[in-house]
Amino acid sequence: MEEKVLLKLFVAGNTDRSQKAIDGITVVFDGCLKEKGTLEIIDVLEKPQLAADENVLATPTLIRVLPEPARRLIGDFSDGKRAFDLLALPDGAP
Numbered sequence: 001m002e003e004k005v006l007l008k009l010f011v012a013g014n015t016d017r018s019q020k021a022i023d024g025i026t027v028v029f030d031g032c033l034k035e036k037g038t039l040e041i042i043d044v045l046e047k048p049q050l051a052a053d054e055n056v057l058a059t060p061t062l063i064r065v066l067p068e069p070a071r072r073l074i075g076d077f078s079d080g081k082r083a084f085d086l087l088a089l090p091d092g093a094p
Contacts, residue, residue: 005037005089006066009077012059013045021060021077028080033089064089 009025011018022041029039044051044059054063063072064087077083 003036003067005033005064006040007033007037007087008040008042008054008063008065010042010044010051010054010056010059010061010063013043017076018043018060021062024077024080025062025083026080028084032084062087 007025007029009021011021025039029037033039042050044056054061056063058074060077061072061074062077062083063070071087073083073086
């Protein structure tokens with residue numbers, strides 16, 4: 001059975017840094033995980049409670065919710081492939 005993947009990317013507003021994070025993660029996600037996972041992009045300025053619920057204190061933050069255990073990365077995600085490698089995604093992911 002293939003494991004489902006759930007990723008949450010937290011960004012702050014419509015800034016260059018946020019857009020680079022979104023672009024870097026989206027390209028790799030769409031190329032490798034779109035069929036078996038979900039990527040949620042959450043703007044902490046629009047939905048601060050979601051950030052508080054996940055204890056997000058800095059942006060951008062990428063959280064692998066599923067498969068468990070959860071893992072999180074904070075920082076520059078312009079290299080989406082490297083971020084996915086650090087999240088240790090299941091077989092079949094990049």
